[in-house]
Amino acid sequence: MKLKEIAHSRTGDKGEISNISLIAYKKEDYALLKEKITSNKVKEYFSEICKGEVTRYELDEIGALNFVLDKTLGGGVTRSLALDKHGKSLGMALLEMEIEVD
Numbered sequence: 001m002k003l004k005e006i007a008h009s010r011t012g013d014k015g016e017i018s019n020i021s022l023i024a025y026k027k028e029d030y031a032l033l034k035e036k037i038t039s040n041k042v043k044e045y046f047s048e049i050c051k052g053e054v055t056r057y058e059l060d061e062i063g064a065l066n067f068v069l070d071k072t073l074g075g076g077v078t079r080s081l082a083l084d085k086h087g088k089s090l091g092m093a094l095l096e097m098e099i100e101v102d
Contacts, residue, residue, distance in 0.1 A: 004095035007033060011091035016052075018072045020091050023064040030063035036099045042067050045097055046090065049074070067094075 003022065006029040010021045022037060024030040043054040052071030059066060069090070 001099060001101050002095065003033075003037070003097050003099065007095065009091035009095050013073055016071050016073050016075060018069040018090050019066065020069065020094055021059075021064050021066045022094065023062065027063050030060075032099075032101065033063075033065055034058065037065060037097075039067065041097075042069070042094070045094065046072065 006026070007022045007024050010023065012019045020042075022033055024033055037056075039054040039056040042056070043050055046054075046069060050069050050072045052069065054070070055068045057066040057068070072090075
């Protein structure tokens with residue numbers, strides 16, 4: 001299944017840092033997100049553009065995961081001509097990730 005079937009995303013960017021949140025539509029799907037979507041998995045998914053660390057923060061109260069991707073935006077939005085590397089686009093790209101569900 002694709003993540004967009006069970007979650008939506010909020011994103012932002014500052015300089016070379018992209019911030020992507022995955023928010024479960026239903027509280028019961030949050031556990032699946034926590035299990036399947038690790039920092040390593042997000043770093044691997046964005047391996048072509050993410051040259052730094054990926055840190056995951058868990059927001060259990062609202063059923064969300066927040067990922068901070070360092071060294072990802074090619075010097076920052078104002079220095080890049082690649083619109084697809086901006087924070088808003090990365091959130092939509094992450095929602096296309098497929099996960100195995102038992």
